[in-house]
Amino acid sequence: MTKKAPVELPADPDDAPLSGELVARFAAIVGERNAITAPHDMAPYLAEPRGLFDGKAAVVLRPGSVDEVAAIMRLANETRTPIVPQGGNTGLVGGQSPRSPGHIALSVSRLDKxxxxxxxxxxxxxxxxxxxxxxxxxxxxxxxxxxxxxxxxxxxxxxxxxxxxxxxxxxxxxxxxxxxxxxxxxxxxxxxxxxxxxxxxxxxxxxxxxxxxxxxxxxxxxxxxxxxxxxxRPAGRQVAYAGVASPEQALELLRVAERHASGSLTGFEFIPRLGLDFVLKHIEGTRDPMGEPHAWYVLVEISSSRSEEDASQTMEALLSEGFEAGIVEDAAIAKSIAEADAFWHMREEMSWAQKPEGGSIKHDVAVPVALVPAFLKKADAAVLAAIPDARICAFGHLGDGNVHYNISQPVGADTDAFLSHWREINGLVHAVVAEMGGTFSAEHGIGLLKRDELARTKPAAEMDLMRGIKHLFDPNNILNPGKLVQF
Ligand SMILES: Cc1cc2nc3c(=O)[nH]c(=O)nc-3n(C[C@H](O)[C@H](O)[C@H](O)COP(=O)(O)OP(=O)(O)OC[C@H]3O[C@@H](n4cnc5c(N)ncnc54)[C@H](O)[C@@H]3O)c2cc1C
Structure with missing residues (x-):
């Protein structure tokens, strides 16, 4: 069920619903079976992963060929009908969500060969x-x-x-x-x-x-x-968790890993203890990779083009250097493929594990890799000054400088009251990101959620170029109007 968006979103377009006659013309292109209008059948295309966007559409079209997609677009262009392309509907910024009974959702899922x-x-x-x-x-x-x-x-x-x-x-x-x-x-x-x-x-x-x-x-x-x-395909793979005291130490370990593994370093993710606690508490079948708790964890993956043994040796060498240099406090190397997969599973479930803890204010930011520890320090200080008991769960792709800086509500707090701080907290965190030459959208995109922030913060010359490109490709503004860039 769609819940109230915790952030103020741009208002829904008040386009008039499409006429029955026009819907029938579109439906004729894909066949009745692939033109969905029944509310129950449309629902999966209108809801989205976080339940933030209240989808509305005249019809969901499911073309079965490129020719059908082309025919839909010719008719849409002729009749100025907005089309919202959709794939797996897993996007996190509302880009795939149609927003008006005057819009058509176009799912490409039947093009699956x-x-x-x-x-x-x-x-x-x-x-x-x-x-x-x-x-x-x-x-x-x-x-x-x-x-x-x-x-x-x-x-x-x-x-x-x-x-x-x-x-x-x-x-x-x-x-x-x-x-x-x-x-x-x-x-x-x-x-x-x-x-x-x-x-x-x-x-x-x-x-x-x-x-x-x-x-x-x-x-x-x-x-x-x-x-x-x-x-x-790599001939060998080795996965390990290393416990470290701080993000600075995690970054030191990255340098050691790059020296030992170079191109065979295929994963370097960082996780705070709080994130691991959430996973252990809420994700069935998970277990602590190490006996003693550590403030931070790094998930390292080495893939060797030579052999399993080569991957193991590289992993052991880099962890040994980490131990000797006082960077690594403890480490657990996966003993089997199943255990390696279980290690990754804990990292992949991190976002979902936050859900049972109540409201979470999320950020998908990136800063230059070397600045990740400084970013965390400054952002934490700003957030905790605003909400002293907030629980910061910052994790992600350290090797890419990409932090999923998620903040769970204080224990026992009212979820709506906490989420009402979404924009304020975004502003604090994104200001630190900007100061460090980073981006407020590292991998999830802009969609609707971050559209206005993009327009506010991207240099005017770049926004003008983006609008010019949009106008050239789509002069009638029928492709996903109101998303990413407004004109
Ligand atoms: C549990 C979970 C984990 C995730 N992890 C990551 C992650 O690690 N990294 C990451 O980058 N993202 C992640 N995402 C976000 C999301 O999965 C990705 O953005 C993904 O690439 C979206 O693919 P989709 O097919 O679901 O696209 P949709 O959600 O359907 O659409 C996304 C955008 O692409 C457009 N679009 C879709 N298909 C087409 C098409 N054929 N032609 C033109 N436009 C199209 C839509 O209009 C929309 O703007 C995660 C999401 C979830 C729910």
């Missing part, structure tokens, strides 16, 4: 609606690795991953969705198809349309297919 795997060039060509986990599985069946990995990988789709330029835990070694993408096919606002499914690693023929579509959050085109890079 793996089109081709090229084992020599190491690429996979997929429809946009293929679920991320299925891309990973298809790569594995071909003896290769698709390294994009997110907590939502069982339901998010590759088109959504590209539209939001998803990050996740593999960015440190392999880059985000943008860096993994070689080519894109997309239907533009006019209904014209952009045929960019190239497998080229080099292509310097002018402006890069693919890279404009990546991260465009459904505002420039509907992604229908993509060519993604694959990698050799």
């Amino acid at each position: 793996v089109r081709d795997i090229d084992p020599v060039g190491r690429t996979i060509t997929v429809d946009a609606g293929v679920i991320l986990q299925n891309v990973q599985d298809a790569a594995e069946e071909a003896g290769l690795l698709f390294p994009l990995s997110l907590g939502s990988e069982g339901s998010c789709e590759i088109g959504g991953n590209l539209a939001s330029n998803a990050g996740g835990t593999g960015v440190l070694a392999y880059g985000n969705a943008r860096e993994l993408c070689l080519g894109i096919e997309a239907v533009l606002a006019s209904g014209e198809v952009y045929h960019g499914l190239r497998r080229l690693k080099k292509d310097n023929r002018g402006y890069d349309i693919r890279n404009l579509l990546v991260g465009s959050e459904g505002t420039l085109g509907i992604i229908t297919g993509a060519v993604m890079k694959l990698y050799p």
Whole structure:
């Protein structure tokens, strides 16, 4: 059920509902079965993971081919009908949520075929609606690795991953969705198809349309297919938790790890004790990786192209140096694949484990890696000055400088009263981020939630360029209007 958004969102557009006649014209393109209007059947497309956005739409269309997507867009452009593209509906900033009975939600989930795997060039060509986990599985069946990995990988789709330029835990070694993408096919606002499914690693023929579509959050085109890079599967993997005293020590350990492992360092996540406590309390089947508690934990993953033994040796060498230098207090190395997966599971469940603790004010920020400890110190001081008993659970991708700076309500506090501080706390935290040359949206995007903050804080010249690009791609403002950039 949709709950009241804890933050003030831009008002819903008051577009008139679409006429029955127009809905019927759209429905005729995909067939009645794939034009959903019954409230019960529409509900999963209108709700979203955190229950913050109250979705409304005239109809949910589920095209089964690129031609159908193109026909929808031609009609939408002719009739000036707003279209909200949707993938797995796991986005956290409301970009995929339609907001008006005058809008159409367009789900690409039926475009779900793996089109081709090229084992020599190491690429996979997929429809946009293929679920991320299925891309990973298809790569594995071909003896290769698709390294994009997110907590939502069982339901998010590759088109959504590209539209939001998803990050996740593999960015440190392999880059985000943008860096993994070689080519894109997309239907533009006019209904014209952009045929960019190239497998080229080099292509310097002018402006890069693919890279404009990546991260465009459904505002420039509907992604229908993509060519993604694959990698050799590591021959060995080793995962460990290290207990450290502070974020400074975690950063020191990162430097040691990079020296020992370089390109084989495939994970470096940091977690506070409070986060681990939440996981141990609320996530079934988890157990403390170490006997004694530590203030902070680092999850390290080493992947070796040579062997298991090589991965183990590298892990042992870096942890030994960490011990000798007084950085690591204790460590637990996973003894099996199952234990390695269990270690990762604890990290992946961190966000969900906060839910039973009541309201949580969330941030998805990044600062230069070297400044993460300083950021935490300053942000903690600002937050605790405003809400002294707030429980700060800052965790994330230390190797990327990306902190999920989440703040749980004080024990026993009134949830609504706590959440009413959302914007105030955002302001305090984002001010520290800005001072350090960081970003208030490291991987989740802008959508509706952060649209106005983007407009307020991004330099005017950059906003003008973004509006100009939007106008060029979508002069009638029918693609996800009101999201990311207003014009
Ligand atoms: C438990 C959990 C963990 C998460 N972890 C991470 C994480 O580690 N890193 C991270 O980056 N994100 C994370 N996310 C956020 C989310 O999963 C990602 O943003 C994901 O890439 C969205 O994919 P989706 O298919 O669900 O897209 P949707 O949510 O459906 O859409 C997201 C945006 O993309 C647009 N869009 C979707 N499909 C298309 C298309 N085919 N063409 C054009 N535009 C399209 C939508 O309009 C919307 O603006 C997490 C979310 C959850 C719920």
